[in-house]
Amino acid sequence: xxxxxxxxxxxxxxxxxxxxxxxxxxxxxxxxxxxxxxxxxxxxxxxxxxxxxxxxxxxxxxxxxxxxxxxxxxxxxxxxxxxxxxxxxxxxxxxxxxxxxxxxxxxxxxxxxxxxxxxxxxxxxxxxxxxxxxxxxxxxxxxxxxxxxxxxxxxxxxxxxxxxxxxxxxxxxxxxxxxxxxxxxxxxxxxxxxxxxxxxxxxxxxxxxxxxxxxxxxxxx
Amino acid sequence: xxxxxxxxxxxxxxxxxxxxxxxxxxxxxxxxxxxxxxxxxxxxxxxxxxxxxxxxxxxxxxxxxxxxxxxxxxxxxxxxxxxxxxxxxxxxxxxxxxxxxxxxxxxxxxxxxxxxxxxxxxxxxxxxxxxxxxxxxxxxxxxxxxxxxxxxxxxxxxxxxxxxxxxxxxxxxxxxxxxxxxxxxxxxxxxxxxxxxxxxxxxxxxxxxxxxxxxxxxxxxxxxxxxxxxxxxxxxxxxxxxxxxxxxxxxxxxxxxxxxxx
Numbered sequence: 001x002x003x004x005x006x007x008x009x010x011x012x013x014x015x016x017x018x019x020x021x022x023x024x025x026x027x028x029x030x031x032x033x034x035x036x037x038x039x040x041x042x043x044x045x046x047x048x049x050x051x052x053x054x055x056x057x058x059x060x061x062x063x064x065x066x067x068x069x070x071x072x073x074x075x076x077x078x079x080x081x082x083x084x085x086x087x088x089x090x091x092x093x094x095x096x097x098x099x100x101x102x103x104x105x106x107x108x109x110x111x112x113x114x115x116x117x118x119x120x121x122x123x124x125x126x127x128x129x130x131x132x133x134x135x136x137x138x139x140x141x142x143x144x145x146x147x148x149x150x151x152x153x154x155x156x157x158x159x160x161x162x163x164x165x166x167x168x169x170x171x172x173x174x175x176x177x178x179x180x181x182x183x184x185x186x187x188x189x190x191x192x193x194x195x196x197x198x199x200x201x202x203x204x205x206x207x208x209x210x211x212x213x214x215x216x217x218x219x220x221x
Numbered sequence: 222x223x224x225x226x227x228x229x230x231x232x233x234x235x236x237x238x239x240x241x242x243x244x245x246x247x248x249x250x251x252x253x254x255x256x257x258x259x260x261x262x263x264x265x266x267x268x269x270x271x272x273x274x275x276x277x278x279x280x281x282x283x284x285x286x287x288x289x290x291x292x293x294x295x296x297x298x299x300x301x302x303x304x305x306x307x308x309x310x311x312x313x314x315x316x317x318x319x320x321x322x323x324x325x326x327x328x329x330x331x332x333x334x335x336x337x338x339x340x341x342x343x344x345x346x347x348x349x350x351x352x353x354x355x356x357x358x359x360x361x362x363x364x365x366x367x368x369x370x371x372x373x374x375x376x377x378x379x380x381x382x383x384x385x386x387x388x389x390x391x392x393x394x395x396x397x398x399x400x401x402x403x404x405x406x407x408x409x410x411x412x413x414x415x416x417x418x419x420x421x422x423x424x425x426x427x428x429x430x431x432x433x434x435x436x437x438x439x440x441x442x443x444x445x446x447x448x449x450x451x452x453x454x455x456x457x458x459x460x461x462x463x464x465x466x467x468x469x470x471x472x473x474x475x476x477x478x479x480x481x482x483x
Contacts (some may be wrong), residue, residue, distance in 0.1 A: 061251065067466045070424035073457035076441045080450040100227040107225060149227050152335060159338035160428065164445070170340060177344045177431055186348050193341030200336030 012187040020172075024195055030086065030161070031154045031203075034093035038150060042098050042141065046105025047131065055108055062097035071096065071157045075164050087156065089166035089188025096157055097150035109141025110171035137216040144214070148207040155200045159192070203212050251467040256462045263458050267451065280443050280452045286459070293436040293463060297353070297422040300361035304418050308366050312373025313399070327370070334367045339425045340414065349433040357434035361425050365418035372414025376407030392415060405480040412475040419471050423464040437463070 013020065042063075049055040070142070074095065078088030112135045121127075162170030169192045178190025187217045212220075267273075280286070315327055343360040350356050380403055388402045413438045430438030437460040446451025 065252075065255065065465065068420055068468050069461040070427040070428040070464055072424070072438055072441060073460045075460075076445065076453050076457040079445070079453060104227055125412050146227055154337070156338040159340050163431075170338070173338070173344050174431075176348060180348065180352070186345070189341065189344050189348055193338060193345060196338050196341060197333060197336045201333070204332070204336070 008183070009088070009187050009190065012184065013191060020191060020195065023167075023169045023171055023192075024199060027158055027170075027196065028197060030089055030093065030158055030167050031151060031199075034090045035097050035147065035151050035154055037090070037094040038044070038097035038101055039147060042101030042146075042150075043105050046102050046109065046143075049102075050106045050109040060103050060106065063102050065171070066095050067099045067153075071160050072163070075161060075166075079164060084165040086167055088164060089161040089168075092161070093154045093158060097154050100146040100149040100153070101143070102146075104142050104149075108142030108146075109135050111142065112138045113170070116124075120174070138219060141211060141215050141219075143205065144211050148204065151203050151207070152200055155196060155203065159196055251472075252465050256465055259458055259462055265456060267455065268452065273451070276447050277449050277452055280440055280449075281455060283475065284458075286440070286455070288465065289437050289440055289456075290459065293423070293426055293460065294467075296357060296361065296434065296436060297419065297426045297467065300365060300426075301415070301419045303358070303362050304365040304369055304422075305415055307362070308369035308414075308418075309373050312370045312411075313404075315370075316374050316377040317412045324374070325375075327374070331367055331371055339364055339421075341430055342424065343428055343432060348477070352432040352434075354434050356432055357426070357429035360429070361422050364425050365421050368409070368417040368421070369414040372410045372417075373407065375405050376410030376414075378409070380406050403430050409475065409479055412471070412478065415469040416468055416475065418468050419463055423460065423467060427460055436460075 049059050069077075074092045075088060078092055082088040082091060109131070115143055116134060116138070117130060120130045125133070158166070158168045158218070159173060160169035162168060162174050171187045172192030172195075176185045176187070176192065179185040179188065267281065298333050315323055318324075326420075339360070342363060343357065346356050346360050346363075350359070384406070385398055385402060385417035388398045391402065426434075427441070430436055430442055437456050440456030440459070441453055444450065444456060
């Protein structure tokens with residue numbers, strides 16, 4: 001560690017505070033937008049496909065293939081079509097977030113006990129009504145877990161996006177690498193990494209809160 | 222197919238397979254067909270555009286590409302094996318200990334670890350220990366430890382206590398219970414963790430190019446820096462195919478290794 005002086009990290013942090021806040025905001029923003037996109041698409045897909053075996057397997061398998069592709073490669077694949085910057089980052093992150101969202105929507109909707117569905121139907125509810133007023137509330141905690149995992153994945157992968165001129169704290173991590181050997185290199189990389197961890201943990205806590213607040217009272221543990 | 226819900230990042234990649242029926246199902250051939258189609262399409266695209274220019278020719282030749290593929294697979298597999306050798310025994314030891322503090326600490330670390338970006342880990346390691354192959358392997362191992370460790374612990378924890386009690390009642394010693402009952406029953410979950418670690422390795426190995434550890438990330442970076450989309454696409458498609466194929470092979474191994482009774 002001799003090359004680097006960690007005692008300087010606090011002054012460094014204060015000195016760069018404005019920039020750190022800006023990059024953190026960008027990081028949060030890019031994650032929020034892409035997870036939102038993935039949620040709109042993924043939950044709709046799940047709602048549509050949960051009772052159609054072929055479509056269900058096909059969508060989960062496709063989302064699985066996307067998640068298996070290394071993030072660096074997926075970002076690279078976006079570049080010829082979408083150029084550099086925010087757009088390829090948003091699309092890549094949204095694609096990565098799909099799997100946990102689709103899978104948990106499908107699983108959540110399918111896990112509703114048949115007896116419950118039958119009583120709902122017996123009360124004269126239409127299939128759409130059963131889906132929206134009975135299945136969705138029961139499946140909600142599982143879907144929310146999917147969203148949480150998707151967000152965690154997106155926060156981590158967003159840091160690589162800096163390499164394709166994307167936004168966020170990854171910029172600091174790569175800056176650290178490009179300054180290898182310089183006094184501030186470790187400060188940059190460490191600040192970027194730690195801020196990303198903090199953001200991820202804050203989001204995790206936020207999701208626990210949302211789960212508490214939005215889970216239907218009847219099924220709260 | 223009964224899919225399970227995703228609970229955390231470690232289980233988001235691969236889940237214990239729940240294959241029923243024959244070994245040779247249609248699903249089994251999906252991945253290889255996809256890989257063949259992708260590589261075939263890539264080759265067709267590359268050959269249809271005629272002679273590569275001088276810069277492209279540097280990367281787009283068989284010798285260079287095969288060398289990079291070799292580097293990439295080598296580093297991914299090596300780290301995945303190191304991960305298995307470290308994480309599975311560690312998981313067993315942790316699941317033996319009755320102490321709640323140990324498991325709380327492990328789970329806490331696992332949460333923070335999950336939130337740590339791979340680029341951050343690899344670049345911080347490079348800044349502290351220098352760039353190169355060994356550092357890259359260290360980063361890959363650190364990154365892959367978590368899913369295998371977590372799955373080993375949960376795999377053992379989810380076993381019906383009645384089964385282990387029955388085994389003890391039959392006079393089995395603790396080690397016999399572990400090797401004959403608990404581990405075989407936990408194998409599907411542990412292997413799912415290993416598959417996740419493998420997929421992680423291939424992905425993180427791509428980033429390892431930033432610290433001069435070679436691999437196919439280098440091809441992507443060359444394409445990016447010299448603005449040669451063909452080179453960039455080649456690197457990205459080939460590395461994706463490797464990830465898919467390794468995951469597929471691990472899936473085969475998972476089904477083959479699973480005890481027959483489970």
